[in-house]
Amino acid sequence: MATAVMPLLSFLLWVPLLGALGLSLLPAGSLGRTYRSLAAVVMAIALVVSLAIARLFDPGNAAPQLTEVIPWLEPLGLSYRLSVDGLSLPLLVLNNFLTLIALLATSVNLPRPRLYYPLVLLLNAGVSGAFLADNLLLFFLFYELELIPLYLLIAIWGGSRRSYAATKFLIYTAISGVLLLAGFLGLVWLADAPSFDFDPQLSTLLPLSSQLVLLGLILVGFGIKIPLVPFHTWLPDAHVEASTPISVLLAGVLLKLGTYGLVRFGVQLFPQAWQVLAPGLATWAVISVLYGSLMAIAQTDMKKMVAYSSIGHMGFVLLATATATPLSILAAIAQMMSHGLISALLFLLVGVVYEKTGSRNIEVLRGLLNPERGLPLIGSLMIVGVMASGGIPGMVGFVAEFLIFRSSFPTFPVQTLLCMVGTGLTSVYFLLLVNRVFFGRLPNELIDLPPVAWGDRLPSLLLATLILILGIVPNWLIHWSHTTVSLLVTAVATLPPP
Template sequence: MLSLLIGIPLLGSILIGLIPEQAGKGLHRALALGFGWVLFGLSAGLLLIFDPHLGSLQLAERMAWIPQLGLVYEVGVDGISLPLVVMTGLLVLMAIWASGQVERPRLYYSLVLMLAAAVAGAFLAQNLLLFFLFYEVELIPLYLLIAIWGGPRRTYAATKFLVYTALSGILLLIGFFGLSWLSDAHSFTYTVLQAHPLPRLSQILLLIPILLGLAIKIPLVPFHTWLPDAHVEASTPISVLLAGLLLKLGTYGLVRFGLQLLPDAWDQAGPWLAGWAVVNVLYGSLNALVQQDMKKLVAYSSIAHMGYILLAVAAATPLSLVGSIFQMVSHGLISSLLFLLVGAVYANTGTRDLKLLRGLLNSERGLPLIGSLMVLGVMASGGTPGMVGFIAEFTLFRGSFAVFPLQTLLCMVGTGLTAAYFLLMVNRVFFGRLSQVAIAMQRHATEERLPAVVLATLVVLLGLQPSWATRWVESTTLALAKANIAGVAGLVTAFQFGLSSF
């Protein structure tokens, strides 16, 4: 079944690529939507057969591929990867849905499905080289999706993304080969490497390239500069995939490769990583405060929110690890919602400039539905109780405070800054008297509306009932903490007490 999550979108990509461009108006989009629904159905179906009480790998598949090189096709799913795999199916479907009629649809939808296969494969891979293969495969479709369907500076943004992410892959490959060569097992399989831990000094040396590679992908300051450019130039559906899925490959790697495979080094680096998280949160938030482009503002907000995940994984308590995975899901849903809404504003008004927009919440001549959903989205991002953002941040802050109290308090300042810059944006764009741009616009329905409603509904539902997401994560994160963190027994009670508050 896990192989189908990779094979179905790959098959769809090939099939759509073989259909002539002139075959029929909307045919490529219809096929892409069909494959998107199948992918989402399969990923959601994992929830029916996955046992949340087991902290170990489930539904594992293994097949020899190039054993001489250590490349083995090994896939599996646990509580860390399951929520991200399900979110992959959901956001790929939402991105295809929001794409509408595009130029060169055969190439466009073929690349989107190829990207979906690569991301799903990376989350499911249980072999370092297999992960690296999928990690690199996603570069080409995303580069082309930005370079061909992006904005005026699309070539520059796509090239910058490609260079940064290629460097990220090189650093990861160095660390992966080091893990295999220095280990007694001489294997690239996660479980085998975890069973043969390296000496602390070797772990520290290997953590450096792996952490730098992941820092570029997440991205963390000062390796973040590619992200605002990529978001501003990318089309709305591609920004959804970039923020909702591609960044999560980096944060997923923090847990899988940093904490799980290099626990002693991670313990030593924890205080430094928590400090780095503070820098990321404050820098991203302060930059968001001064942006005039709505899309760039949301991009810097994403950078800030990635710092919360770094803090939680650095603390590595059972509760903070649950919070880190939940924050990945929360950020994926909220950021995708915000990018869809910004795209709808741009499609109707032709601008994202905060200086030109005003009064769009007007019920007669504005965009009342888009405005209402935007208010909901920024409230969720700012951590308003009753929404998924509050639960995710509360969990990771509560779990991190016992280990890094000062860093946690400084990161909590970021939640106040989030409320500040998003309230400024909403106040300028949606309230007040209609601006000339808003008066002159010709309102029309956009493809982003229905996907935005779906995501907004999930943001509220998971905020009101977070156990629908956390129940899949708890056993795996608790097992990971027990296996890697010394003296964790005293934290287990706090973890269980924290979850009971939900």
């Protein structure tokens, strides 16, 4: 097991935490631009540190690396235990990158910046801590930590129904946390483990019936977070009411805590029970993909359409995870990264359209691709985003979805074919959006649109560029995960059929 020469993983957590503290201590009269610039500097440092971790990471070593262990509450079995492997590393980088993007996309005129920016940094630290935690109880603490700032970010800076959306999010996520805690406590107590340190061998000490109950708790807990149908109803409301930067973080990063948990605490921790439930999970994936896609077609609000598309695309991750082969888990990681980048781009662009036109209604807007009086660059980037989401070759969305279908078809042919229908439906609803909003004749009431500043263009351009680069060089996306994934699914592969 590789050990850290420097506590880089802890540094990655403490940089945003100390940054949040420092921003909260600035004089109350400081300009919003000052808060945003300082917060962006903090996140740029965190991003550089995460890239340095990637530079030190050995992709050929399947064991946890850069491990940090500090005894904490030993009677409870809680230790401050952090590590990184090929599953958590890509998501760690994604978290820091998208947090920086969200900060750059935040208006300098945002009210109460002294509270807003520390909450964003606290949210980043909580998510990073969850990806790095190598102790079940420590993971739960970080998992719950991100709940508080995200609730406040929706409740304070959201839309007209922000209180309802934030409360609904809080209730659903709190239930998710309770279920996860029950699953973790049951595993450790029934296995008579000396601590909550992550150990893939724990479930082998339990009968299959106990494994199935505990895995069921964990599946529902993470199913709420992802979210999967029928636990999805909090997501569209949260997205519609959240501000654009918070929607970027919610779709791009927060949902990945659920899919990460499926792999880490489902496949890796309960391989025998996972094999038993896998056919049902693949069917659950089909339901989420088709329901999310059909609901997206029915929407007239651009933001709600993108929100429902997230439900469908997260179903692809469940299909790949249910298959539980080395290639399918690689595909799941690729889809997590792909969806994070694409959904962030789409929400940013919808936010710009709403800011400039005052509407997100696809039945009202049209002609925005007009090269002289419309939003031609925003329209062009939107076309890039919907093509990537629809799986057009040459973009990162195609790579992820092709890997999922290729790896899942031999095990679940019917479910895979039905999920492929979801890809076709993605093209349908996003073509409806682009055709109605960006093509046609620009109405007179939209002729004098405010210009789009470079500050609004830059985050979207960065995301679109990365989507294209990773589509052309997909090995950059999965290079870090090959060895980790092979070890992770070994237990599933060596089990006899249920």
